[in-house]
Amino acid sequence: MSRSEAETAKSCTAHFHTTHLREGQDLCRATEQGCRLLFLHASPTEGAPVKRHAVWLCAVLVAVASYAQETVVATIGREKVTVQQIDEQMRLMGVSGYTSFxxxxxxxxxxxLERIVAERLFYRAAIDERVKLDPENEKRLDFVRRQVFGWQYVENKLKAAQVTDAELKIYYDQHKTEFERPEARRISHIVVATKEEAEKALADLRAGKDLADLAGQLNIDQTRQNRGAIGWVRRxxxxxxxxxxxxxxxxxxFSGIVDTGAGFHIVRVDEIRPAASPPFEEVRPQVEQRYDNARVEKMEEQLRTKYRVTITLPSSAAQEDARP
Incomplete structure (x- = not known):
């Protein structure tokens, strides 16, 4: 490699590390930007050798980026536990609130991580000792298999018939009330412990005193910190x-005195947001989800007919089910 090639590589690699990685950018994005920089430095006057080196160094950067994406956080013998495996496991389990490790x-x-390692240890030990499932766990496994196969059937059917925007728009127009935003009101209140205090506060309001000032002084709940602001509420x-x-x-x-059992309130409506139907584009994901749910329900009805389903409840359950 010539001196100019080495200097170019050194400059580009240093820029890649300091400008991109230290700023905490996504590694794949940093790799892409680093490679672009290498090719920019490989100007026509420097010729093919620098470009060849740029290609080689980009390959190294891509390999490093790919390796880094598989972040190993534990090992069990030769088996690796990676962040990506954990995220995938949590996604498949449908863990609520989980975003990423x-x-x-x-x-x-x-x-x-300790829990996942324990699961893998017990699984490995079970395989090594050729553990056989007892009848109860065979039933559990069969139950899970039936669920997963059923989900796969539904997914395949939904994917096989792709929905167009025109179909979704028709569904939205036919079910517009289901997507309507109900009326909402932004409210504030005064809440005190006794009716006498509430009567005094109401008199002060009628005399022109500010509700927020009074709430900041008098309220017996956490809204005292917000000077009585409760926020948006719906029915x-x-x-x-x-x-x-x-x-x-x-x-x-503002209202009169309202006794809720948790105190004596005086409430004020600060703002009213009327009920409204959002435009289709704004709620398209929800429309698609509802439409898919409707398709699945129709699919189920067809299968009930095809396989001639009958349901016979025990007499006690049937009587319970028949109650209004």
Whole structure:
């Protein structure tokens, strides 16, 4: 390699590490940018040797990036446990709230990793000792297999008949009320322990004092820190007597005294957001999900007919099911 080639490689590699990796960018993106930089440095005046070196160094960078993506966090003999395997396992298990192993606090990473290592240890020991499942666990395995095969059947059918935007739009227009955003109201309140305190606060409000100032001084719940602000609410989110007052007021009005058992309240409606139907483009993912659910229900109906399903409940359960 000539001196100019070496200098070019050194410069590009240093730039790759300092500019991209130290800034914490995604390694694949950093690799792509590093390779582009190498080819930019391989100008026509330097000729083919530098370009050949650029190709070679890019191959190395890609290999490093690919290796780094398979981050090994534990080994069991020759078996590796990688971050990617853990993320895939959590995804397949449908663990609620899980995003990625890297986003977990260190103590949760350790706990999850220890659990996965234990699972693999017991599995390896079971294979080594040729453990046979007892009848109960055979049933469990059969149950899981039936579920997975059923899911695969549904997925195959849905994928085989791709849905167009036109079909989704028709479904949306026919079920628009299902996607309607209900009326919402942004509210604030004063809540005190006694009716006498509430009457005094109500008199102060009528005299022109600010509800937020009074709530910041008087409230006996956590909204005292927010000067009485509760935020946006919809119907069926509040105690019945409280909701009745909230949805009977106009914007800017405050109520009389409401006794909820948790205190004596005076509520004000700060803003009203009327019910509205969002445009199709905004709710397209939800429309597609609902449409797929409808397709699965239709699929099930057809299979019930094909395989002639009958359901016979025990007499006690049938009587329970028949109750209004």
């Amino acid at each position: 890297g986003n977990l606090p260190a103590d949760q990473q350790r706990s999850l 069926h989110m509040l105690p019945e007597e409280f909701e009745k007052e909230v949805f009977s007021l106009k914007q800017g009005e």
